Amino acid sequence: MTEAPTAATEADATEEADREVVENERAELKEFIKGLSADDIKSGNWFAKLSAQAMKSYTDKVNWQYFQERYEGVPADAIVDQRVKLAARYAALEGGLSAGAYSAAVIATLGSLGGASSATVPAAVATMMIDVAYISRLQLRLAYDISVLYRVPLDPSDPEDMWKLIRVAFTIKSGEAVREGVTKAVPALVRPVIKRFYSGGVLSAAKTLPVVGKYLLQRNVIKIGIPLVGVPLAVVLNRYTTLLAGRHAQAVFRNEARVIEIAEGMSRRTRHPRLMLWVAWLVIRADTKIADDEALLMRHLVRLVRERHQVVDDELAQVVDIDRTEVWQRIAAEQGDLSDICDAAERVAAVDGDITPSEKAVLSELRDLCSRD
Numbered sequence: 001m002t003e004a005p006t007a008a009t010e011a012d013a014t015e016e017a018d019r020e021v022v023e024n025e026r027a028e029l030k031e032f033i034k035g036l037s038a039d040d041i042k043s044g045n046w047f048a049k050l051s052a053q054a055m056k057s058y059t060d061k062v063n064w065q066y067f068q069e070r071y072e073g074v075p076a077d078a079i080v081d082q083r084v085k086l087a088a089r090y091a092a093l094e095g096g097l098s099a100g101a102y103s104a105a106v107i108a109t110l111g112s113l114g115g116a117s118s119a120t121v122p123a124a125v126a127t128m129m130i131d132v133a134y135i136s137r138l139q140l141r142l143a144y145d146i147s148v149l150y151r152v153p154l155d156p157s158d159p160e161d162m163w164k165l166i167r168v169a170f171t172i173k174s175g176e177a178v179r180e181g182v183t184k185a186v187p188a189l190v191r192p193v194i195k196r197f198y199s200g201g202v203l204s205a206a207k208t209l210p211v212v213g214k215y216l217l218q219r220n221v222i223k224i225g226i227p228l229v230g231v232p233l234a235v236v237l238n239r240y241t242t243l244l245a246g247r248h249a250q251a252v253f254r255n256e257a258r259v260i261e262i263a264e265g266m267s268r269r270t271r272h273p274r275l276m277l278w279v280a281w282l283v284i285r286a287d288t289k290i291a292d293d294e295a296l297l298m299r300h301l302v303r304l305v306r307e308r309h310q311v312v313d314d315e316l317a318q319v320v321d322i323d324r325t326e327v328w329q330r331i332a333a334e335q336g337d338l339s340d341i342c343d344a345a346e347r348v349a350a351v352d353g354d355i356t357p358s359e360k361a362v363l364s365e366l367r368d369l370c371s372r373d
Contacts, residue, residue: 044213084246095238
């Protein structure tokens with residue numbers, strides 16, 4: 001009689017299957033690296049080429065239906081959790097396979113890259129670049145998976161959407177927030193190493209792919225510059241940086257999904273779509289600041305009102321300083337029940353957290369105006 005497989009043998013089989021996937025992807029990227037020149041690496045242009053290669057075929061096949069076929073009936077949060085953990089496992093395995101390249105010789109070769117022919121890449125650098133390219137592609141695709149799972153529309157062919165995906169995937173501009181959460185998310189032994197990886201300048205302004213390529217390469221040089229990096233540390237570092245990137249992408253896209261859900265509910269329930277937009281903008285501008293979630297809500301509200309109600313308000317689009325009196329006049333001109341407008345205003349005020357005193361004052365006045373007793 002054949003014995004039932006034990007948990008240990010099942011785990012071994014899973015790791016073997018994961019390792020095969022990682023080795024196949026490394027072999028694929030090895031061919032990609034062969035096509036790079038020393039100038040591509042020095043200039044950061046390698047990332048522009050990688051991102052084009054990484055996303056073109058991937059986004060054609062990976063959509064909501066793709067995940068539904070594999071995880072039918074499973075909530076998005078659960079699927080995202082599994083995708084992040086899988087990516088972290090792949091990153092750890094790849095770190096172990098690449099660790100042999102992390103030596104003083106590699107660092108020295110990096111330093112002499114400027115003397116290399118523009119058509120050739122030193123072998124040690126090529127080996128190290130496989131690791132950089134692998135983790136970069138892994139995190140880029142992971143962030144895209146998460147956006148798809150939360151139904152956040154992203155078009156990688158649109159430069160703004162692509163830049164947004166890159167910022168999220170590599171924690172660009174949000175580096176400070178990532179560093180603050182690092183000490184709670186990783187084992188104490190590797191906290192100093194992870195902090196060093198995320199230290200340095202935060203890339204926030206330059207929306208060019210070569211600049212991102214330089215940034216990512218510099219981060220990896222920090223990683224391989226740690227004395228006696230060794231296989232265990234390379235494994236842990238790859239795993240936890242990918243885990244943190246995945247959790248960051250989950251937080252960003254889950255929050256955007258929440259805002260989109262609010263906008264969809266408001267658009268569906270309203271009986272006064274044009275007036276709702278004016279009131280929403282008035283509430284947002286009540287305290288003169290515009291929070292990211294408020295701007296996001298307004299953008300999706302305008303889109304949904306256009307799609308659902310065929311309303312496009314060019315007059316509102318041209319407003320610089322919104323006039324409260326004018327909005328009140330618009331309300332006074334309406335007939336019937338305006339409870340949908342009050343409900344929408346309260347949702348707008350609460351979208352970014354606590355309601356401010358200025359927003360409360362607008363809401364109070366609005367309730368009085370909408371009361372038709």
